[in-house]
Amino acid sequence: MSRRTRMATIDPTPPDARAEPIAARSFGSGATTISDIARLTGVSKKTVSRVINGSELVHPETRDKIKALMTELNYTPDPQARGLAFRHSFLIGLVFDNPTAQYIVNMQYGVLDALRDSGFELVVHPCDSKRADYIDGIRHFVQRQKLYAVILIPRVSEDQALAEMLQDLGVRYVRIASVALDDASRMVMTHDRRAGSEVAEYLESLGHRYVGLITGPKRYRSSIERGGGFRDGLARRGIALTDEAVYEGGYTFESGVAGAEALLRREPRPTAIFACNDEMAAGVYKAAQRMGLSIPGDLTVIGYDDSPLASQLWPPLTTIHLPVREIGRQAASLVLTKDRQSNPEGNAAITVSPHLVIRDSSQPPRE
CATH class of the missing domain: 3.40.50.2300 (Response regulator)
Known part of the structure; x- marks a missing residue:
């Protein structure tokens, strides 16, 4: 739209010097309405509506006057009326x-x-x-x-x-x-896959070679990505994760307990377990306690999410921080942001980056 055309569409309503004086304002017992704002500023309700909805098609001086009066009278637009x-x-x-x-x-x-x-x-x-x-x-x-x-x-x-x-x-x-x-x-x-890979590389750097994985449900893409990244990270370090070392959980405390009990009965027993959320990691703590294993002395545990639970467990849980x-x-x-969805071409993806937070539930395995 050219500048000439755009200027032609701007609401030309100037401030009205004959608008009702402040002392004469009276609203009875009801709240201030858009009609009151229009009457007191000497403009149409349509002009007030344009100001409320952020339209640029209003004379700047008129816009400032309307906004000032709305602030003075503590006027709040009715969201239902705006919706209509x-x-x-x-x-x-x-x-x-x-x-x-x-x-x-x-x-x-x-x-x-x-x-x-x-x-x-x-x-x-x-x-x-x-x-x-x-x-x-x-x-x-x-x-x-x-x-x-x-x-x-x-x-x-x-x-x-x-x-x-x-x-x-x-x-x-x-x-x-x-x-x-x-x-x-x-x-x-x-980027859950990247985070799962970071867990694998950290465990290998500590010296863990026998590890277990408790995933979320297979139908969750987050479970696939976190578990897949963990497998990939181990493979790059020369460690193969067998199917027997993987337990499909449900992102619940109870499934963490069941998964840990199943994995910890294996021979050789894993020295570390990665649970794909903090609630399942808390279940691993419970299973380890039942079996007389200490954390991290006998078993390193790592979670995912960095929820408040991670720092409330004892010892505090090493976990992936997800900035929810x-x-x-x-x-x-x-x-x-209107422009992004109306013109999707050329938009860069919005991403967040999970990262590992190391606490006291992880250490090198015992000899």
């Missing part, structure tokens, strides 16, 4: 399937960090991705709430059919996943 005007609500949906409680809390904190002062609010929607109708349930949620955008957490973020459903509805979305599953404009990547709050903040910032 835009045919969507000012709500961001967070959709997830059974992550750990701390993970979802940290994720929500991160999303709220990004939404602060944006005019948007957060609504959450837990679901069960094993149900045949779960995508229909998410569709109804999105349509009922008239969501502006949706943030998808693993494992639902890995479902291509869900992403295509949101595209069909014309709803913005961001997928959080360990690998690129979509356009960069819709992705926050966590930052991931949530990045995802919410991404759905609020």
Whole structure:
């Protein structure tokens, strides 16, 4: 659009010197409305609405006057009314399937960090991705709430059919996943494979040759990437991880106990176990205690996530730090950035980098 054309579309309404004086303002018992702001500034409600919604098509002096009055009167736009005007609500949906409680809390904190002062609010929607109708349930949620955008957490973020459903509805979305599953404009990547490899290289550097792995469920991409990176890292160091040394857990404490008991009965007994989240690592602690093994004297244990649990265990857990709050903040910032999703070409992927935090649950194996 040329400068001449753009200037022609700017709202020319000048400040009105005849606007009602401050002393004459009266709103009765009700709250201040957009009509009040328009009347007191001598402009149309459409002009006030443009200022509220950040339009540049308003004379700067008029915009400043309207904003000053809104501040003076402590006027807050009605989000439902704004939603009707835009045919969507000012709500961001967070959709997830059974992550750990701390993970979802940290994720929500991160999303709220990004939404602060944006005019948007957060609504959450837990679901069960094993149900045949779960995508229909998410569709109804999105349509009922008239969501502006949706943030998808693993494992639902890995479902291509869900992403295509949101595209069909014309709803913005961001997928959080360990690998690129979509356009960069819709992705926050966590590079789980790289982190799994770092664990393997650290254990080999300590001298561990007999190691065990407790993964998450096979249907979780994070489980595949973390376990695959661990295997790759060991292989590069000349250590083969046999299938018998791998136990498929469920990202739960109980599955960590069961997995550790199964692995620690093997001969030769592993001197180190990598559990693909901190809750399963805590289960390894329980199993080791039952079997009379000390940590880290008899067994090195490493987890994944660096949740508060990691520093509450004794000894404190060596683990991969996953910046969940930052991931949530990045995802919410991404759905609020209009240019990225409207023009996906050339966008660089948003990534976060997990890294190993060494604490007291790891040491070289005994001779």
